[in-house]
Amino acid sequence: MSGRSYYSCLIYLGRVFCFVTVLASCDSGELANGTVRPDHSLPDTAAPLDIAQALGSDNSLTLTVALKGSMVLPVATTRESASADIVFDRTSRRIYAVLRATLDQPLDVHIHEGSTGEVGAEVATLYADGGAYTLGDGVTLSARQAELLEAGNLYIDAHTAEFPNGLLRAQLTTTSIDVAVSPSLDDIQAKVFTPICSGCHNGNGQTLPGVMNLTSSERSRASLIGVYSINEPTLLRVEPSNPSDSLLIRKLEGTHEAGSRMPFRGSKLNEQTIASIRDWIVQGAAR
Numbered sequence: 001m002s003g004r005s006y007y008s009c010l011i012y013l014g015r016v017f018c019f020v021t022v023l024a025s026c027d028s029g030e031l032a033n034g035t036v037r038p039d040h041s042l043p044d045t046a047a048p049l050d051i052a053q054a055l056g057s058d059n060s061l062t063l064t065v066a067l068k069g070s071m072v073l074p075v076a077t078t079r080e081s082a083s084a085d086i087v088f089d090r091t092s093r094r095i096y097a098v099l100r101a102t103l104d105q106p107l108d109v110h111i112h113e114g115s116t117g118e119v120g121a122e123v124a125t126l127y128a129d130g131g132a133y134t135l136g137d138g139v140t141l142s143a144r145q146a147e148l149l150e151a152g153n154l155y156i157d158a159h160t161a162e163f164p165n166g167l168l169r170a171q172l173t174t175t176s177i178d179v180a181v182s183p184s185l186d187d188i189q190a191k192v193f194t195p196i197c198s199g200c201h202n203g204n205g206q207t208l209p210g211v212m213n214l215t216s217s218e219r220s221r222a223s224l225i226g227v228y229s230i231n232e233p234t235l236l237r238v239e240p241s242n243p244s245d246s247l248l249i250r251k252l253e254g255t256h257e258a259g260s261r262m263p264f265r266g267s268k269l270n271e272q273t274i275a276s277i278r279d280w281i282v283q284g285a286a287r
Ligand code: HEC
Pocket: 051, 052, 062, 192, 193, 196, 197, 198, 199, 200, 201, 208, 209, 212, 228, 229, 230, 231, 232, 237, 247, 248, 251, 258, 259, 260, 261, 262, 263, 264, 265, 266
């Protein structure tokens, strides 16, 4: 791997991933056996993975997905959950993944082929690294697997001894919100902002995306309602009763003027979801 891709690795998946990368000699040309890269290339704090950092490559797909028992076939009754950050570099067809779960028990974590409601062949296995599970310095997908990913037809799942068919699962896509979103901030928060947006809109820093904090209903309210946009300063992010002039809606529909459609480099939200967010604004953007 070249020095530049090594650097992208760093940017992509942060400390956990890069720690593994270093061990696995991502930059094999420079790292002789057993030689550990000098510390300056590693952030020295155990910072959480920050997918907002994954903006280094122009040709990548970034996804944050929430794994649930309700997505497993047959459905697993569990209150556990997990989330996974995925970065796919379209140029090299390499996929990087980190999954974080709150469970104490060891998990078997895989990426599989299959659309929602389907079980299919295994594509890659994540391995444990500290409290997380990772693909390390990535796995190269075949052209066919890459097409499946782009179409939302790969999924990630976690098995335990007690749940050999799977305990938690999520499709690797942002369009497959499997449940209807109702026009209330709490529901939009739980089904859209938290799982899809808060990895980047995380409250870190004074610039976008971090400064626009979408990590809880309260913070989303404070960041959105009646707050002027940074990139299109004549518009409010959410103007109650006026969805068409609310930048939030324009960014989701792709009718904005500055910057990118949201979610950034992810697939567009489905129409019903955007319609519910519109309705919430039409109804005055209350709770
Ligand atoms: C992978 C990172 C990432 C994700 C995920 C993401 N965003 Fe963003 N967002 C950005 C970046 C970077 C900007 C600034 C550049 C731009 O406007 O395109 C931004 C800007 C915005 C803005 C404009 C803010 C302003 O003041 O101008 C809105 C609104 C927004 N995002 C909404 C969302 C919503 C809603 C979601 C989830 C559905 C989302 N974003 C997901 C990275 C992300």
